[in-house]
Amino acid sequence: MSEPDVDLEFGYSLSFPLPFRVFALTSLGILAWATNLHGLDNFGVDAVSALDLRIGDHYSPSQRYWPDSPRKTDVTVLYKNVYRIFITYTVWCLLSWTMFRSLSQGDPALVDVFGYIPAVFALVTVLILLLPFNVLFKSERDKFLHAIRRCISSPPGSPIYFADVVFADVFTSLAKVLGDVFISLRMLLPGNSLLEPPADHGWTRWIMPTIMSIPYLVRFRQCVIEWLSADNTSRRPLANAVKYATAFPVMYLSAAQRLVVSDLINEKGKQAADEAWHGEHPLFRLWLLFAAINSLYSFWWDVTNDWGLELLKPGSKASGRPLPPRRLVLPHLHSGTALLGSHRPAEEVEERATYPFGLRPTLLYPLPVYPLLVFLNLVLRLTWSIKLSSHLHSKSEGSVAIFLIEVAEIFRRWMWVFVRVEWEVIKKARESRNTGRTSLSDTDEPDFEMITTPTMEHNIHP
Secondary structure: OOHHHHHHHHHHHHHOOHHHHHHHHHHHHHHHHHHHHHHHHHOOEOHHHHHOOEOOOOOOOOOOOHHHOOOEOOHHHHHHHHHHHHHHHHHHHHHHHHHHHHHHOOOHHHHOOOOHHHHHHHHHHHHHHHOOOOOOOHHHHHHHHHHHHHHHHOOOOOOOOHHHHHHHHHHHOOHHHHHHHHHHHHHOOOOOEOOEOOOOOHHHHHHHHHHHOHHHHHHHHHHHHHHHOOOOOOOHHHHHHHHHHOHHHHHHHHHOHHHHHHHHHHHHOHHHHHOOOOOOOHHHHHHHHHHHHHHHHHHHHHHHHHOOOOOOOOOOOOOOOOOOOEEEEOOEOOOOOEOEOOOOOOOEEEEOOOOOOOOOOOOOOOOOHHHHHHHHHHHHHHHHHHHOOHHHOOOOOOOHHHHHHHHHHHHHHHHHHHHHHHHHHHHHHHHHHHOOOOOOOOOOOOOOOOOOOHHHHHHOOO
């Protein structure tokens, strides 16, 4: 690395140490979730029904699973509360960072002197999260904590709610942030520095990949519970579990790359430690293999199963051949809440029952969105394997590039949530129709549909 690059990275760590980057990424994640709920509402996608977001005014300890609560929260109230949490938390972060910057004055000798500031901020934040009093977003804090409890400790026979699936998937995108929390705690210990991550020796090199693997282990467990449930007749949960299992070799083989470097230093000298490519070593090639498997398998699963697109589906018979338009009544759930187009009552619309190759019959967003999301998802999925590989950035926790990769993964997950919830809504609508809970006209016509939302009306071409 050139001298200017070293100065840039050092200055970045000096002005924006790792603990504050963790706070910033957490704030960005909160904003992403608020805009997810807001955007889905604007597109007329009923995220409340899809995610089973039903809660009362106060959570009762006797309610083990809050999705079973009878009262359904209005999605507007949900995202406005999340926006308020984002603003409050961000202001608190900025106050902490501003205090740190004003006291440390960019002096490396003072950075560690005032390292207690992010530590105190983090401690106060955790205490507020656990606060039992009805202040500072008590309802939202309870929901968050109970979601964590359900994901981690729900009994094997309990149902896996879609909200918990999304919640755990979001945390897989924050796996590196969890690892950064561990590194930050070690930086704040006496004898360590905020300017440089502490070195790993012996068994300690396995702690970070273990922490990063927790969200993947949670999702793996959810998939196994779904697969073993009495009413399951599909192998899809098992295949999904395999997807999450492929992340474990990437993380642990990454930690093992320090052994690779040690072997190569013994063979080639100290200059081998500065090399990024160690293709001659079998452990390096094995890591590369699993990184490729995890990225490509995850990308295929996103497109085919999580989004329901037919681009990579084996034996797809999607066709652009024009078919006669059909008359459609927007479906409603048996509860009376519109699953699609929730801003208006059901009405009949004319749509062509065709769709471009590789997509699907029902699209709730503008057509150009889908190929763009597929492309960005592929690029960022490949990048994500870098983030799961701690050896690529173990010596550069202050790297601007690593921070931007973490931001990019939050952006990828933000995009993923929109299409994932859309596909869940469409599947629920079809299930409701097939079980007689909805009324569709012209039932003898082909078994696909085009459903519109208010924001799509201007895109309809008869």
